Amino acid sequence: MEKKVKLIITDLDQTLLKGDKSISQYTLDIIKKCKEQGINIAIATARSERAAKRYIDLIKPDIVISNGGALAKHNGEVIYRSMLSPLVSEALIKDCVLHTDIGEVTVETEMGYFSNSPNLLKNGVDYDHAIYNTYEESLDCETFKITVEAFNNKAALELATKYSECSFLAYSGEPWCRFAHKNATKDYAIIKLAEHLNTDLSQVAAFGDDYNDIDMLKTCGYGVAVSNAIEEVRQVATHITYSNEEDGVARFIQENFLL
Known part of the structure; x- marks a missing residue:
């Protein structure tokens, strides 16, 4: 070569x-x-x-x-x-939190990394910077990605199709999916x-x-x-x-x- x-x-x-x-x-x-x-x-x-x-x-x-x-x-x-807009981010987070086929919801922003799981260390020490958030109040910011624990990938994919700027990705070997800007x-x-x-x-x-x-x-x-x-x-x-x-x-x- x-x-x-x-x-x-x-x-x-x-x-x-x-x-x-x-x-x-x-x-x-x-x-x-x-x-x-x-x-x-x-x-x-x-x-x-x-x-x-x-x-x-x-x-x-x-x-x-x-x-x-x-x-x-x-x-x-x-x-x-390339980030999801505040408007799309807020709507998608709400969709995920309310969905019966989605468990933990994590959100990566410039302000910090948020999770609605009270067990913030369950994903390992590399995520010990996580901040607990129930998302009852809007984060009101752009997001790099929204990653969710999906019990049904098809249901999670259907959420992404509601937003034209959003893309969807499922990871292999684990029940996690990612929403992010299509670019x-x-x-x-x-x-x-x-x-x-x-x-x-x-x-x-x-x-x-x-x-x-x-x-x-x-x-x-x-x-x-x-x-x-x-x-x-x-x-x-x-x-x-x-x-x-x-x-x-x-x-x-x-x-x-x-x-």
Whole structure:
């Protein structure tokens, strides 16, 4: 493979991170070598910056694409932002709270991360910044995403279709769905970042495992699926590497992109 990659983008959960949410020293060393060779490193995650903070601190990426593509920053500078309007956000939150097929409702905003579950630590320490909110009063702000515990994905999808600016995404292997602006996607953010960096998409490599990584992999010159990825991701990938438990991202980078 010709070594011409200028930007490497990786998802976090089940891609770069192992099942226990750790990052191996080997992977961190490979990322460091990429930077030494002038390759930009980006993470592209469904998490917010706050929920990804400990990984951002470890990796020190040049670029952070967070909230599933709703926000993209290069060295701290906002390059792209796509949020649901206050009006749509308020109406959708009310719909979710009142729906019998939806449990916990979380809302990511610039003001903070809110949840209507009294057990704020049930989603792990990465979400210990959550603020309890019953949503009885309007948040009155734009939202990066509204993520819900859905007992019926079809019912949740029907809610999204009520709002023309809204998109819907179900995550694999867990009963959670995300509502966001229709342009809040990883691939759209990557296109904007590539323009900002004056980098051709053929010189970009992306790694992923789940539904929200499909268009990202299709957009980039190298779309690499970890072997534990869902079948839909594997089908669109240009390459398949080892699993997240086997440092698949780092091994592929070392074997194909480092001098």
